[in-house]
Amino acid sequence: MRLLPCGDRALLAEFDALESARAAHALWSAAAPAGMIELVPAARTVLVRLDPAVLGLGAAEQWLTAHAPIATAALPIAGLVTLPVIYGGDDLAVAAEAWGCSAHAVVARHTAIEWACAFIGFAPGFPYLVPAGATLPPVPRRATSRHSVPAGAVALAAEYCGIYPRSSPGGWQLIGRTDAVLWDADRASPALVTPGTRVRFTAVRS
Helix, strand or coil, X not given: CEXXXXXXXXXXXXXXXXXXXXXXXXXXXXHCCCCEEEEEECCCEEEEEECCCCCCHHHHXXXXXXXXXXCCCCCCCCCEEEEEEEECCCCHHHHHHHHCCCHHHXXXXXXXXXXXXXXXXXXXXXXXXXXXXXXXXXXCCCCCCEEEECCCEEEEEECEEEECCCCEEECCEEEEECCCCCECCCCCCCECCCCCCEEEEEECCC
16 A cells, blocks of 8 residues: 555545455445545545544655555445346347356346445546456446437446446446436435445346
């Protein structure tokens, strides 16, 4: 783990792997000291935002170093969100080729696996999901991004599964869509899926 200052109000913790960043976010979220006001995970980092009047950079660095995650530590079990999906996206065949199976088998695998949200990015409420306790072959991004991907599109890219919370450009491979509202600013918790949340997909007919 490497700690880098980001001004006088934040530290950026860098890790060698996604699993280490996820473990750090889970560990620090469960035991954050006063003055540690926000933890923002990403693929290989966790941004630690501070209230310098309560917790200075030096003290925060000491605490983070003393609470560095153990590589073999199990991630805590978080809440579960079940999302109904209408499968048959334009790129289902691409996913099938990447996974070395039929399109039907892609749906079966996608719904059989429990996914976990590693972090939020790209757009408000867009979850980067990874298989929990399973490994799947990476799915290549599209060579050219689409100008518009509809809200609710369920997509694959690299080792991740994502869900577009609103219509936007995108280069991920589309395998289905859901009517679930991923982001609603009027909700107490705007994001339906947050880092650490477990996700299950269920196949439904259109």
